[in-house]
Amino acid sequence: MATPGATEAPAKVPAVEIRGLVKDFAIGLRGVKLRAVDHLDLTVEAGQVFGLLGPNGSGKSTTVKLLLGLLEPTAGQCRVFGVSSLRVEARREVGYLPEAPYFYRHLSGRELVHFYARLCGESGTGLGKRIADVIALVGLAEAADRRVGTYSKGMLQRIGLAQALVHDPRLLILDEPTAGVDPVGSAEMAALIGRLKAQGKTILITSHLLGQIEDICDRVAILDRGRLMVEGAVADLVNRAGRQSLVVEEMPPGELAALRAWMEARGRKLLAVEPAGRRLEQVFLEQVGRGKGEGETRP
Amino acid sequence: MRSRAATLLIATGALAAGGFTLQTWVTPAWAVVRARQPALRLDSRAVAAGQGVTLALLGGFRALVADGTWIRMYTLWEQRDLPAVETLAHLVTVLDPRPVYFWLNSARILAYDFPAWRIEAAGGYDDVPAEVQRRVRHEQARAGLRFLASGREFHPQSPELWIEQANIELNRLVDLDAAAESYRRAWSLPGAPYYVARMHAECLRRAGRKAEALAWLVRLHPTLPVADDGAAAGLVLSRIRDLEKDLAVPPERADRPPP
Amino acid sequence: MRPVRFSLARVGLIAGNTVREAARQRLFNLFVVLALMLVLGARWFRDFSFGAPELRFLADCGFGAMAFFGSALTITATAQLFFSEIENRTALTLLAKPVWRAEFIVGKLVGVAGLTLLFCGLLTVLLAAVLWTREGALMQEFPDNFAQGRVVSYAMVAGAGAMQWLKLLILGALVLLVASFAQTQTFAIVTGFLVLVICHLQHLALAAYERSGSLFGMTASAAIAWMFPNFQVFAWADSLAAADFPGWGQVARVVSYGLGYVGLGTALAVFCFRKREI
Numbered sequence: 001m002a003t004p005g006a007t008e009a010p011a012k013v014p015a016v017e018i019r020g021l022v023k024d025f026a027i028g029l030r031g032v033k034l035r036a037v038d039h040l041d042l043t044v045e046a047g048q049v050f051g052l053l054g055p056n057g058s059g060k061s062t063t064v065k066l067l068l069g070l071l072e073p074t075a076g077q078c079r080v081f082g083v084s085s086l087r088v089e090a091r092r093e094v095g096y097l098p099e100a101p102y103f104y105r106h107l108s109g110r111e112l113v114h115f116y117a118r119l120c121g122e123s124g125t126g127l128g129k130r131i132a133d134v135i136a137l138v139g140l141a142e143a144a145d146r147r148v149g150t151y152s153k154g155m156l157q158r159i160g161l162a163q164a165l166v167h168d169p170r171l172l173i174l175d176e177p178t179a180g181v182d183p184v185g186s187a188e189m190a191a192l193i194g195r196l197k198a199q200g201k202t203i204l205i206t207s208h209l210l211g212q213i214e215d216i217c218d219r220v221a222i223l224d225r226g227r228l229m230v231e232g233a234v235a236d237l238v239n240r241a242g243r244q245s246l247v248v249e250e251m252p253p254g255e256l257a258a259l260r261a262w263m264e265a266r267g268r269k270l271l272a273v274e275p276a277g278r279r280l281e282q283v284f285l286e287q288v289g290r291g292k293g294e295g296e297t298r299p
Numbered sequence: 300m301r302s303r304a305a306t307l308l309i310a311t312g313a314l315a316a317g318g319f320t321l322q323t324w325v326t327p328a329w330a331v332v333r334a335r336q337p338a339l340r341l342d343s344r345a346v347a348a349g350q351g352v353t354l355a356l357l358g359g360f361r362a363l364v365a366d367g368t369w370i371r372m373y374t375l376w377e378q379r380d381l382p383a384v385e386t387l388a389h390l391v392t393v394l395d396p397r398p399v400y401f402w403l404n405s406a407r408i409l410a411y412d413f414p415a416w417r418i419e420a421a422g423g424y425d426d427v428p429a430e431v432q433r434r435v436r437h438e439q440a441r442a443g444l445r446f447l448a449s450g451r452e453f454h455p456q457s458p459e460l461w462i463e464q465a466n467i468e469l470n471r472l473v474d475l476d477a478a479a480e481s482y483r484r485a486w487s488l489p490g491a492p493y494y495v496a497r498m499h500a501e502c503l504r505r506a507g508r509k510a511e512a513l514a515w516l517v518r519l520h521p522t523l524p525v526a527d528d529g530a531a532a533g534l535v536l537s538r539i540r541d542l543e544k545d546l547a548v549p550p551e552r553a554d555r556p557p558p
Numbered sequence: 559m560r561p562v563r564f565s566l567a568r569v570g571l572i573a574g575n576t577v578r579e580a581a582r583q584r585l586f587n588l589f590v591v592l593a594l595m596l597v598l599g600a601r602w603f604r605d606f607s608f609g610a611p612e613l614r615f616l617a618d619c620g621f622g623a624m625a626f627f628g629s630a631l632t633i634t635a636t637a638q639l640f641f642s643e644i645e646n647r648t649a650l651t652l653l654a655k656p657v658w659r660a661e662f663i664v665g666k667l668v669g670v671a672g673l674t675l676l677f678c679g680l681l682t683v684l685l686a687a688v689l690w691t692r693e694g695a696l697m698q699e700f701p702d703n704f705a706q707g708r709v710v711s712y713a714m715v716a717g718a719g720a721m722q723w724l725k726l727l728i729l730g731a732l733v734l735l736v737a738s739f740a741q742t743q744t745f746a747i748v749t750g751f752l753v754l755v756i757c758h759l760q761h762l763a764l765a766a767y768e769r770s771g772s773l774f775g776m777t778a779s780a781a782i783a784w785m786f787p788n789f790q791v792f793a794w795a796d797s798l799a800a801a802d803f804p805g806w807g808q809v810a811r812v813v814s815y816g817l818g819y820v821g822l823g824t825a826l827a828v829f830c831f832r833k834r835e836i
Contacts, residue, residue, distance in 0.1 A: 025835075068654045070836040088562040088656050096654040102646045104575060106582050118571050119655045163651065306833070307739060310826045311785070314735075317822040318784035322764070325815040328808050329761070329791050362618035397614070 013082040015171045015202035016044035016067065020076035023062050023226075036062040038226035039076070044204055044219075046081075046170070049197050051217035051234075052206040059226035060206040061099065064175050067204075068096055080171060092120070095164030099176040099206075101156050105149030109140055109159045112148055113166050120167035134162040138192065154185035161192065171202045178212055190216050214238065247276045365395035376408065379416050384408065392450070399457050402450030410443030410467045440471035461485035462495060465502075475506035493523065493530045500538065513542040562656045569665045572652075576669025579642075580635050581676075589631040590677060596623040597684050601692070612696065613689055613710055617718075617798055620685035624722045628677055632726045633750035636670050636733040641743035649836055660828045663734065667824055670730040675723055682719030686712055689798075711800035717809075721792040724816040728787055729754060731823030738830040756782060757789040764788065787819045 023037040037059045044050040052060050065071045067078045069085045078085040081093050103112050113131045122130065135144045138158040143151070151159060157177060164172060174193075178186040193203055193216050207213045213220060214234060221231040230237065251259065260270050372387035388405035395401070414436045421427050447464050454460060465481035468474045479502035486495045496519050503512035516539050523530040543553050580586050600619035643649040643666075653662060689710050697704040733750040740746040756763075760783060767779035791812055794804070 065650075065836070070650060070653060072833060072835075088658055089560070091654060092560075092562065092656045094654065096651065098647060098650050098654075101651065102648060103651070104579060104648060106579055107575075115571060115575060116651070116655060119568055119652065119657055121565075121656070160651075303739065306830055310735070310739075310830055313826055313829075314822065315781060315784045317818070318786070321787070321815055321818045321822070322784055324818070325788070325791055325811060328811040328815065329788060331804060331808055332791055332793065332812075333761075361622070362615050363622065 014043045015046045017079040018042040022075040024074045036226050046202050048218045049203045051213040051220035054223035058223040093170045095169035095172045097160045097164045097174045101160035103148045108145050110144040113162050116163040117166040122167050134165045138162045154181050174205045361395040365391050396453045406443040406446040410440045414439040440467050443467050458485040458488040458491035475502045478502045568661045572665025573668035577672040580673045589627045593623040593627040624681045628726050629754050632729045636730045637743050637746035640737040663828045674726040678723040686715050710798045718794045721794050725792045728819045731820045735823045735827040738827040756786045760786045760788040761790050
């Protein structure tokens with residue numbers, strides 16, 4: 001089957017390419033149109049961790065569904081590694097973790113991952129090991145043979161990630177991966193995403209929790225009412241050019257005045273003096289003893 | 300993008316077109332099934348839509364539900380609710396036309412019970428004129444006979460239905476010729492009891508057709524098993540003698556069965 | 559890029575999962591238990607029988623249970639198994655894999671077919687066992703009535719069971735067609751029961767079409783007669799005697815008719831589901 005764009009060199013093909021994407025939903029019997037995505041243009045290069053941010057109802061999940069071929073665009077197009085997302089072939093290179101995933105409760109975690117692996121065409125003698133590996137990667141080795149119906153929300157997210165990874169896709173789409181998950185689970189997910197990025201995976205994350213995404217993503221796009229408001233590298237968006245913060249131990253007023261004078265003597269200006277804050281999440285993680293890098297050891 | 304309405308319209312059209320082809324294909328098979336199952340020939344009897352739906356939903360439960368309906372009919376019979384009994388009698392045979400019992404007993408109720416109920420409802424035997432009573436008896440007898448005729452569509456080999464027809468013709472219509480003919484038809488079917496053949500002769504005799512009655516009994520007698528009490532070969536011979544006497548048959552021409 | 563072709567292996571996976579999910583549902587087990595109770599309890603119901611031969615009566619109860627509970631099971635299970643995927647969003651995960659929507663629909667139908675095969679098979683075997691046992695007892699009791707040996711043809715019992723299954727398969731395909739465009743499970747179930755009634759009465763519409771004089775009457779009855787299969791074609795359970803076997807030509811025609819409707823219903827379900835927004 002001829003695939004448009006497939007002849008292009010893989011390295012140059014973006015992982016995700018969205019051009020002029022529009023999605024209208026007909027509401028009610030009179031068919032009043034609700035525009036969920038409004039002329040969206042977006043490119044995610046291979047190997048990036050890309051955050052698709054925005055408040056609830058901003059069109060993030062609709063964009064993801066369009067990307068997965070679960071919805072048909074009203075106008076425009078989406079391509080995954082150069083293949084139109086309307087084609088089944090486009091989904092071969094995609095692993096998808098839906099928001100608040102719900103899986104077949106009657107299957108065990110291992111059976112569930114096996115089921116999705118087989119659907120992706122995975123088979124052969126190495127499949128069992130591959131399944132065990134992804135289950136271990138998400139930290140569910142000990143619960144692999146328990147029924148999914150008994151899993152907690154965090155465990156469901158992790159088994160969801162395992163099923164998304166089992167066929168070794170190049171692109172991972174994680175829809176609100178930390179929604180409803182405790183800070184420990186969120187930190188573990190962040191650590192996992194870091195490891196996957198290191199493996200060369202392209203990761204597209206949607207979230208409305210901007211703080212969590214900030215630490216993970218290379219680039220972000222912010223949507224509002226279906227429109228792209230801003231897009232760029234995280235560092236470019238959050239850093240203010242020409243300014244720096246220094247964190248020092250608390251200084252008595254006399255020493256502070258001396259520092260201010262010292263700086264003014266050199267033509268510098270001290271703009272603000274305020275207590276150094278910490279994020280509450282960081283405090284929580286320190287208190288429960290699960291700082292970054294420890295998450296994967298959780299039983 | 301194609302609208303939902305257009306999708307449904309296309310699907311409906313395709314279903315009708317495909318269904319038409321399949322319908323044409325199965326027509327010969329349907330004709331065979333229909334011929335084998337008289338219950339499906341609903342057009343031959345007036346069946347209310349409600350009954351049809353009941354039939355559709357019951358599937359294989361027909362026997363069980365028909366039996367339940369019959370029990371319900373008995374309750375109404377005790378209350379002498381004529382229209383309800385008649386409706387349920389029909390419904391029972393629509394639900395399950397296979398047991399002869401339903402046809403037989405429904406016909407008896409129509410022919411014997413209904414006239415009594417109607418006459419009593421009109422004032423009783425003493426007050427209702429004899430002519431009216433005769434007309435009611437005849438109307439109900441004919442209703443019973445129609446029921447039996449419907450039953451014979453499903454049970455053409457059943458002697459019981461012909462016997463009941465003969466009984467009604469004999470006892471309610473007092474039509475001896477018709478009764479004789481019905482007994483004869485019953486006797487021609489497998490499994491008919493021996494008394495039916497004797498009843499045929501008796502009806503002929505009472506109708507004044509003694510020579511035919513004698514000829515019938517003379518043909519019948521050699522076929523009767525002597526050892527079977529029900530066959531009553533001795534009784535038949537005695538009837539032959541009586542008829543020979545009535546008809547003054549000379550001794551040399553009289554029937555002489557082997558001893 | 560290597561094309562993704564329609565895969566029977568994926569259909570089998572979806573079907574297997576559907577059967578497993580259904581078999582663990584209380585509804586399925588309830589219908590099975592009720593039907594089994596009815597088949598086994600038919601011996602006691604026969605006290606209410608008015609003249610129908612006992613074996614005939616037992617068979618009626620057995621096939622009645624199969625048709626009644628089987629139809630209810632098929633309609634509810636098909637709608638429920640389909641909508642549970644949509645409402646629980648498992649379809650989202652599944653269709654985000656390289657899976658054709660046609661594979662999903664066919665997989666669901668094969669799953670329902672497996673479920674109903676299990677149901678009809680179990681009941682047919684049980685009914686045959688009940689008939690065999692009772693016939694044996696009657697042969698001891700009334701040897702004269704069984705001078706020629708057994709009167710029940712167990713091949714006919716199996717054939718009637720197979721016809722019941724085919725009927726349920728058509729019903730499953732039609733319910734799946736409704737579910738493919740319906741917005742709610744309740745709508746699919748209610749429509750499914752309506753379809754069941756119409757299919758049983760379709761022959762009346764056919765007769766009305768053949769006799770109708772008015773254009774409206776002809777159009778209305780033709781629409782019903784052509785759109786819905788005639789379930790009475792599959793009514794074999796009225797006879798248990800080997801002599802009443804309808805012949806292989808007849809069997810082939812009826813089976814192909816049934817499978818034709820299954821194919822038609824499934825193809826249209828795929829057509830309606832192809833563009834459905836998940």
